[in-house]
Amino acid sequence: MITIYDIAKRSGYSITTVSKALNGYTDISEKTRRKIQKLAEEMGYRPNSAARSLSMKRSWMIGVFFQDHVNSGLLHPFFIEVIESFKKEVGKKGYDLLFFANQLGEKEISYVDHSEHRNVDGVIILGLSRNDPFLSELVQSEIPCVSVDLDLVGKHVGYITSDNIEGAFQAMEYLYSLGHRKIAHISGILETLAGQQRYIGYQRAIEKLGLVYRSDYIVDGNYTVEGGEKAMKKLLSLHEPPTAVFAAGDLMAIGAIKAAKEAGLRIPEDLSVVGFDNISFSQYISPPLTTVHQQKDLLGIKAAEALLNLIEEKDTVPSILTIKTQLMIRESCAPPAKP
Numbered sequence: 001m002i003t004i005y006d007i008a009k010r011s012g013y014s015i016t017t018v019s020k021a022l023n024g025y026t027d028i029s030e031k032t033r034r035k036i037q038k039l040a041e042e043m044g045y046r047p048n049s050a051a052r053s054l055s056m057k058r059s060w061m062i063g064v065f066f067q068d069h070v071n072s073g074l075l076h077p078f079f080i081e082v083i084e085s086f087k088k089e090v091g092k093k094g095y096d097l098l099f100f101a102n103q104l105g106e107k108e109i110s111y112v113d114h115s116e117h118r119n120v121d122g123v124i125i126l127g128l129s130r131n132d133p134f135l136s137e138l139v140q141s142e143i144p145c146v147s148v149d150l151d152l153v154g155k156h157v158g159y160i161t162s163d164n165i166e167g168a169f170q171a172m173e174y175l176y177s178l179g180h181r182k183i184a185h186i187s188g189i190l191e192t193l194a195g196q197q198r199y200i201g202y203q204r205a206i207e208k209l210g211l212v213y214r215s216d217y218i219v220d221g222n223y224t225v226e227g228g229e230k231a232m233k234k235l236l237s238l239h240e241p242p243t244a245v246f247a248a249g250d251l252m253a254i255g256a257i258k259a260a261k262e263a264g265l266r267i268p269e270d271l272s273v274v275g276f277d278n279i280s281f282s283q284y285i286s287p288p289l290t291t292v293h294q295q296k297d298l299l300g301i302k303a304a305e306a307l308l309n310l311i312e313e314k315d316t317v318p319s320i321l322t323i324k325t326q327l328m329i330r331e332s333c334a335p336p337a338k339p
Contacts, residue, residue: 007022007036059120064124065125082148083126085298085300124303139152141156151193159319160299163323165200171201171290175274176209182241182336184217185248223251236259246276247275251279253275253289257273268331269334276294298323
């Protein structure tokens with residue numbers, strides 16, 4: 001087994017210098033660090049994780065808190081892609097992920113207690129609602145934290161999100177440009193940042209485009225295919241059903257299309273549908289779904305960069321970053337049918 005003593009002997013550097021190069025210390029030159037790291041790789045050096053943790057006072061673990069609102073868990077395509085890119089980015093710096101259960105034994109405990117119990121260096125949060133009772137304690141703690149699609153702000157807490165408002169406005173503007181004036185909204189969970197902001201984008205479009213706001217055109221779809229299907233059935237039962245639907249998530253849009261087809265409607269000739277997320281299989285359904293693209297890889301990468309900065313640079317100001325969205329025009333939309 002190759003040790004830092006072997007590397008020091010081969011390189012001619014002191015054991016202290018070799019240790020600093022391999023453990024990320026900044027008080028040696030970049031040229032020296034690269035030379036030692038290259039030699040260590042060539043010699044097949046593998047760091048001892050326990051010794052590394054003791055020397056740098058870190059666990060090299062990042063905790064993942066995820067709230068499952070709709071029993072889809074991390075199987076939801078959006079979360080899979082965000083977490084995957086996050087994992088790859090922190091992995092480059094030697095960190096592993098620890099997914100927390102909701103309970104410790106028989107007792108439900110706070111995020112702070114969980115984090116301290118497992119001694120993680122920082123945490124990432126996904127899918128939580130704003131009214132979660134344990135969030136305020138986490139915001140006030142010393143634990144580095146980054147959330148995705150949740151506007152948490154604190155001394156050691158920042159967040160990354162997509163431009164949900166603008167994305168929703170773009171979807172509505174596109175439907176309007178096709179001639180639609182009766183546009184319904186299948187909303188996500190309004191207690192979440194994304195659900196609320198996409199609803200706000202819908203409202204702003206209604207106002208700026210001079211459309212009539214109708215409360216019966218707003219139906220909760222709960223971010224699921226089943227929820228979207230149920231919401232669409234409710235909209236189709238109205239005396240004056242919509243000619244177009246903007247769903248706050250692709251899964252709900254897919255459910256809406258299913259319900260519309262079962263009711264004998266053609267997509268897009270009789271009903272236009274726009275989603276949000278651009279999950280991978282949205283382009284493969286029939287017809288391919290027009291949707292608002294979220295840069296899911298970039299969300300994960302930026303969340304990782306922000307959290308690593310908080311962990312490794314103690315005086316870093318937490319990041320608050322909004323990532324641009326893009327409307328992906330496919331075949332699920334067309335001008336409204338003539339009366």
